[in-house]
Amino acid sequence: MGVQGKRVPRAVREQQMLDAAVATFARRGYRAASMDEIAEAAGVSKPLVYLYLNSKDELFTACIRREADALKAAVRAAVEPDAPADRQLWSGLLGFFEHTAAHPDGWTVLYSQARTVGEPFAAEVAVMRAEIVAFVTGLIAAAARDADCEAADQSLADREVAALAHALVGAAESLAGWNAGTTGPGRPSGKESAATLMNFAWSGLDNLMTGHRWTPSR
Amino acid sequence: MGVQGKRVPRAVREQQMLDAAVATFARRGYRAASMDEIAEAAGVSKPLVYLYLNSKDELFTACIRREADALKAAVRAAVEPDAPADRQLWSGLLGFFEHTAAHPDGWTVLYSQARTVGEPFAAEVAVMRAEIVAFVTGLIAAAARDADCEAADQSLADREVAALAHALVGAAESLAGWNAGTTGPGRPSGKESAATLMNFAWSGLDNLMTGHRWTPSR
Structure with a gap:
């Protein structure tokens, strides 16, 4: 050497x-x-x-693990744990989209490469995804419990909370994948994507179309 | 013979x-x-x-094409073309989730198998996905134009419409993937999943948590 x-x-x-x-x-x-x-x-x-x-296989596995760990750490670090539910969701989405915007190659490896190359790489990503879904499920469940105090007969069933978490994670993945495939000035910033998805998830399309948006300060 | x-x-x-x-x-x-x-x-x-x-490759490709064509046809047939935007979205989601609930193996082949086996199968699914995203983009853009008549200064930018379409398609895929992996009485029906996603997409989590839901009859 x-x-x-x-x-x-x-x-x-x-x-x-x-x-x-x-x-x-x-x-x-x-x-x-x-x-x-x-x-x-x-x-x-x-x-x-x-x-x-x-080997190339072990190198690729090491890449997947490093990028998955970095992404999970970025999301966890971004969430404000004691904030109201909408702030927690906003800060988590901001952490996710700012990290994936800053590391587009890492996201491409996780989202496109690892899943399309075949097993066992897809299984590595599936583990990371399950952890993120569990984290989001906990977040939505906590938000539903908070809201429950005000509207006792309106609680979301556990199954619906889990379904919403899967929907939200899928929406975030898909949007980040679109961003990673968009180059030049047309690529949205992390903050812009987080705001789009926050409005979609929190306020819904109906409010969006009539100009009623969620804002961090409300 | x-x-x-x-x-x-x-x-x-x-x-x-x-x-x-x-x-x-x-x-x-x-x-x-x-x-x-x-x-x-x-x-x-x-x-x-x-x-x-x-060959096994050609057989797999034929499976992907048949299942993709059937899914696209089911969604297109379900959408009520001249209905208000929320009805169109609801009917499209219902078509998607009823088809994938009735054909869980077909969805598993498209969503899990084809994407994880590697190229060129992943490319086949990417083409179908791009068509569905384009269809949903058109639907959201039309809905935004309709809403625009009432709130002229609140139109959604083209880029945000495209981003919302990617988010919605990702949410639907993720939820259908979760359904396909859930067996027994815990598996939600197609109608139940469509209602969950419609509420998520149209009304947002804030409304959901306070008991304000979208209903087909409103």
């Missing part, structure tokens, strides 16, 4: 390799991306990539 | 093979499903399956 290899700690090198791999997988697709390209993009030799990450 | 083979027209036999293939792919997954199983489920010989459908 050369002088340069000794100067850079392994953990730092690995992150550089994963950065290069995420960008390459997102742009070229899993199958077309070569270990040569990834090594070149990371500025290291191909044997070093194999030494650290073992 | 035996007497039985001569009695059944090719078109009918092919549909029987596709029925058996959709059920087998949905239950076992693309890779695990064997042509032996599919032939047995269809009540025909394996050589006949190859004679009609050529």
Whole structure:
């Protein structure tokens, strides 16, 4: 190993390799991306990539796990835990869309690549998705309990809460996927997407069309 | 070819093979499903399956196309074209969820199998999805124009209409995927899912939690 290899700690090198791999997988697709390209993009030799990450499969799995962990952490960090339900939902959506807008390659790997390459990668993403759905289910259930204090006979059934969580997560994924596929000035900002989805989810299309929007300050 | 083979027209036999293939792919997954199983489920010989459908790849592609065409036709047939926007959306959602509830294997093939097996199958589904998004975009744009007559300065921007269509389609896909993975008496009916999503999309969570629901008769 050369002088340069000794100067850079392994953990730092690995992150550089994963950065290069995420960008390459997102742009070229899993199958077309070569270990040569990834090594070149990371500025290291191909044997070093194999030494650290073992195989293309393991490298891809490491990319999925890192991007999934980063996304989950961004959403959890963004949510204001003791705020009213609409603020919690707004802050969570903002965290999701700002993270995916800032890391479009990471989102492409999770949303498009990992699911279309086949098992076992799709299963990795399914685990992350189940965790996010569970988190959103808890958020909606808490909001429904809060609202329940005011309207005791109107509580949402558990099954409907779970259904709404699946609908909301699917809506967010789909919108983030559309954003990641849109380039140039036409791509909405994270904040813009979060506002669109918040209005859709919280206020509904009827209110949106008649100009009644949810605002953070109301 | 035996007497039985001569009695059944090719078109009918092919549909029987596709029925058996959709059920087998949905239950076992693309890779695990064997042509032996599919032939047995269809009540025909394996050589006949190859004679009609050529290969496992082509059989899977034929399944995707048939299920995608049937789903698009069901949604288009369900929408009441001259009804108010909320009725059109409700009838379209009802068509979507009743079709996917009646054909859970077909939905599993489209939503889970085709996207996770890899290209070129994922591309087939992407085309169907783009058509459905375009259809929903037109529906929301028309609804926004109608609402615009009443509130002239509140029109939705084209970009927001497209974003809402992506959100709505993602929500419907996610909910149908959850339904298809739920078995037994806990699985919501097509009408129940359509009502959940209609309330979510049209009225928003705020109205839902305070007991204000959209109803077809309002």
